[in-house]
Amino acid sequence: MSSWKEKPFGFTLIFGLVILGLVILPFFTELYYQTFLTELFVWILFAISFDLIFGYTGLLSFGQALFFGIGGYTITILTRKYGLGTEPGLLLCILIPMVFAWFVGYFSVKLTGIHFVIITIIFAIIANIIGDTWTSLTGGKDGLTFSPRPFRLGFFQINLMDIKGNYYFVLAVVALCYLILRRIVQSPLGKIFVSIRENEERARLIGYHVQRYKLIAFIIAGGLSGLAGGLYSLTLKYAGAGYLHWSVSGHAVVYTIVGGMGTLIGPVVGTGIILSLEHYLVNFLQATDLVVGIVLVVMVLLAPKGIVGLIQSRRKKGKASA
Amino acid sequence: MPETNSGILEIKNVNKSFGGLLAVNHVNLSVKKGELHALIGPNGAGKTTLLNLINGILHVSGGNILFNGQEITNLSPHRISHIGIARTLQITSLFPGLTVHENVWTAAQSRKKFFNPFLPARRWRDVQEKTEAMLELTGLKEKASLICSELSYGDQRILEMGIALSTEPKLLLLDEPTAGLNSQESMALVKKMRTMLSGQTIILVEHDMGVVMELADTISVLHYGSIIAEGPPAKIKENEEVKKVYLGTEDA
Numbered sequence: 001m002s003s004w005k006e007k008p009f010g011f012t013l014i015f016g017l018v019i020l021g022l023v024i025l026p027f028f029t030e031l032y033y034q035t036f037l038t039e040l041f042v043w044i045l046f047a048i049s050f051d052l053i054f055g056y057t058g059l060l061s062f063g064q065a066l067f068f069g070i071g072g073y074t075i076t077i078l079t080r081k082y083g084l085g086t087e088p089g090l091l092l093c094i095l096i097p098m099v100f101a102w103f104v105g106y107f108s109v110k111l112t113g114i115h116f117v118i119i120t121i122i123f124a125i126i127a128n129i130i131g132d133t134w135t136s137l138t139g140g141k142d143g144l145t146f147s148p149r150p151f152r153l154g155f156f157q158i159n160l161m162d163i164k165g166n167y168y169f170v171l172a173v174v175a176l177c178y179l180i181l182r183r184i185v186q187s188p189l190g191k192i193f194v195s196i197r198e199n200e201e202r203a204r205l206i207g208y209h210v211q212r213y214k215l216i217a218f219i220i221a222g223g224l225s226g227l228a229g230g231l232y233s234l235t236l237k238y239a240g241a242g243y244l245h246w247s248v249s250g251h252a253v254v255y256t257i258v259g260g261m262g263t264l265i266g267p268v269v270g271t272g273i274i275l276s277l278e279h280y281l282v283n284f285l286q287a288t289d290l291v292v293g294i295v296l297v298v299m300v301l302l303a304p305k306g307i308v309g310l311i312q313s314r315r316k317k318g319k320a321s322a
Numbered sequence: 323m324p325e326t327n328s329g330i331l332e333i334k335n336v337n338k339s340f341g342g343l344l345a346v347n348h349v350n351l352s353v354k355k356g357e358l359h360a361l362i363g364p365n366g367a368g369k370t371t372l373l374n375l376i377n378g379i380l381h382v383s384g385g386n387i388l389f390n391g392q393e394i395t396n397l398s399p400h401r402i403s404h405i406g407i408a409r410t411l412q413i414t415s416l417f418p419g420l421t422v423h424e425n426v427w428t429a430a431q432s433r434k435k436f437f438n439p440f441l442p443a444r445r446w447r448d449v450q451e452k453t454e455a456m457l458e459l460t461g462l463k464e465k466a467s468l469i470c471s472e473l474s475y476g477d478q479r480i481l482e483m484g485i486a487l488s489t490e491p492k493l494l495l496l497d498e499p500t501a502g503l504n505s506q507e508s509m510a511l512v513k514k515m516r517t518m519l520s521g522q523t524i525i526l527v528e529h530d531m532g533v534v535m536e537l538a539d540t541i542s543v544l545h546y547g548s549i550i551a552e553g554p555p556a557k558i559k560e561n562e563e564v565k566k567v568y569l570g571t572e573d574a
């Protein structure tokens with residue numbers, strides 16, 4: 001992480017090149033890959049929002065699925081029932097999950113360790129049950145389908161029913177969120193989050209209201225997880241209670257650990273690798289989860305700081321010996 | 323007993339019981355501005371418990387604690403920190419995965435009112451300067467980019483004091499800074515403390531009598547949760563009761 005910080009120009013260059021590559025990619029690929037990449041971007045946003053609460057603040061939240069699912073329902077229900085446009089709809093995909101995150105967080109951040117993990121799972125389970133049974137609102141087990149309205153910003157308009165349009169839209173939103181999160185983790189507030197992860201007691205002793213900052217991290221992460229859920233529904237044109245299931249949070253856990261927690265680039269790399277692996281394996285293997293599981297176990301045992309951590313320590317060693 | 327209302331910190335008739343055990347028993351203590359006030363006593367005498375009561379890690383069972391005349395009894399530790407009392411712990415408490423610089427920085431920025439989430443932290447020049455000054459003062463400047471768990475144990479103790487000092491305290495609570503150090507390291511730490519902490523008001527809990535006699539202006543002796551003697555080092559040395567309960571047991 002420090003090497004990124006020291007060379008902001010290096011980051012701008014790499015970030016710019018990656019985005020440029022992704023912008024021109026649809027001109028050379030089939031629609032099929034664009035759909036895959038759009039979903040990949042969504043999961044990247046989900047993973048980096050999870051990493052803010054887990055990798056940076058040190059809280060293993062399995063509640064992110066709750067916010068993801070609510071984000072999906074938000075855009076779907078508002079568009080279907082109330083004909084709301086995509087622009088206010090997406091804004092509410094952040095704000096409504098934030099309100100839920102405030103509520104869940106209020107009870108959760110008082111707990112530490114395994115107790116925190118369990119209470120976030122419980123909240124997600126409750127939400128999943130409500131989503132499954134409140135058929136008039138959520139469509140129950142079938143879920144809800146809808147047709148997203150085009151996204152408008154001044155004269156600018158994107159048709160989200162179009163796969164390519166959807167691709168660009170999700171790419172833009174996720175890239176923007178990445179930059180915002182990067183700002184946050186490098187800000188004084190981000191330093192507080194990290195200090196809580198490193199030593200809660202010490203953070204408290206130097207004057208930080210630890211619970212308040214945990215709650216702030218939880219609300220920010222919840223809002224961005226909700227936005228990821230909203231984007232996912234825009235892509236699939238569907239929302240369902242399945243996305244509220246706590247195990248959906250497990251995806252983010254896997255991507256983040258494999259890629260490298262406590263960095264933003266880690267979850268991006270992890271999501272890319274795992275989803276590509278699954279995508280490839282599914283052609284000739286049914287048990288893709290098994291392979292992912294093995295990858296996870298190997299990573300945890302051999303490289304607990306993930307792929308990015310591995311590369312960083314290599315670099316550091318190289319520098320030290322040079 | 324020194325007269326009340328003269329000290330920066332006034333502990334008045336404070337009790338702490340754990341179940342049936344009275345760990346701190348009607349303690350009265352007054353710490354004057356600028357003095358180094360040592361708390362000594364055998365293991366289990368209630369020294370650390372008393373520090374924990376002062377900075378809100380534990381709640382009192384009875385009594386009052388005043389700081390600059392303001393009631394601070396049972397406030398939470400983060401509020402105590404902002405009121406001006408800093409603390410080091412018996413078991414070193416740092417941010418282990420962060421660099422020495424980041425450790426100090428995190429404490430140095432703690433006096434800010436608003437933590438702008440969209441401002442890069444490095445733009446806070448005043449915090450940067452404060453951090454540099456503290457690294458200079460602690461003598462850890464050369465090691466600033468090391469992960470703090472890579473520091474020697476003695477350096478870690480100094481860093482923890484640096485972190486505490488970075489919160490600009492008016493009163494510093496030091497809980498056995500020389501715990502776990504050999505006598506040579508202890509001497510080095512004491513020397514460092516003399517320069518780092520000059521002018522500070524300090525409550526020092528310490529087992530090493532050499533360190534206490536060297537540094538303290540006033541000594542209070544705790545025994546089974548009660549203060550049995552108080553006075554300048556020379557007087558405490560001669561106190562018969564103290565010899566019996568504390569120094570005596572050490573000699574035996």
